[in-house]
Amino acid sequence: MRKTYSRSHANRGAQLENLVDITNQQYRNKGVADIRKIPTPVKIIGQxxxxxxxxxxxxxxxxxxxxxxxxxxxxxAKETSIRTNFPLSNISEHQYELLKSWHQKGAHAFLLVSFTTLDEVFLLPFGRLQEAWEHAKKGGRKSIPYDDFKLYCDQVKSDKGYVLHYLKHVG
Known part of the structure; x- marks a missing residue:
């Protein structure tokens, strides 16, 4: 019997992460940057x-x-199949707080957001994320409209031989 897999829980974000991983390898190979994926922690139950x-x-x-x-x-790196907005519930509190802390200390902090059904990826700078997050905490909208990405964020595409040249938009 052949086992089939869906892009459900286990594989959410896998397509975007694969593109980012390939790009990061390209950046390392060319000496442009050294950016690494943080492995998901695993709790060992038994051996x-x-x-x-x-x-x-x-x-x-x-x-x-x-x-x-x-x-x-x-x-x-975040993916959504929703065409009209990016739900802030896709970001956990600890992820937001980590990005905030590092941003306050001078790091480039951001999200790469893929609208999978539109085949578009955007770089959402932390400042824009923070505005939306704080507005939502005060009872406002719990998502960022797609139109805001089009207006205020850079769309990330393949460029200069890089699969997903996001560093072009970091500055």
């Missing part, structure tokens, strides 16, 4: 010989951290 059983834990970090032009970069 029997060479067999280890465990489950993934909720991470306390974002997806990526690294350095470019002598400055720290920290970001998360």
């Amino acid at each position: 029997q010989g060479n067999m280890i059983t465990g489950h993934t834990q909720k991470g306390e970090w974002v997806d990526y951290v690294g350095i470019h032009d002598s400055r720290t970069i920290v970001f998360d």
Whole structure:
């Protein structure tokens, strides 16, 4: 029997992360930047010989951290199939707080947001995320409209040989 997989829980964000991983390897190979994926923590439940059983834990970090032009970069890659907005519920409180803390200390902090059904990726700077987050905490809108991405964020595309040249928009 052949097992099939859906892009449900286990694979959410996998398409965007694959593109970012390839791009990060390209950046490293060209000496442009060194940005690495933070592995998802796993809690080991048991071990029997060479067999280890465990489950993934909720991470306390974002997806990526690294350095470019002598400055720290920290970001998360998010995907949504919704065409009209990006739900802030896609970001956990700890991810927001980590981005905020690093941003306050001078790091480039941002989200890469993929609207999968539109096949578009945007770089959402932390300042824009913070505005939306604080507005939502005060009872306002719980998502960022797609039109705001079009107006206020840079669209990230393949460029100059890079699969997803996001560093072009970090500055």
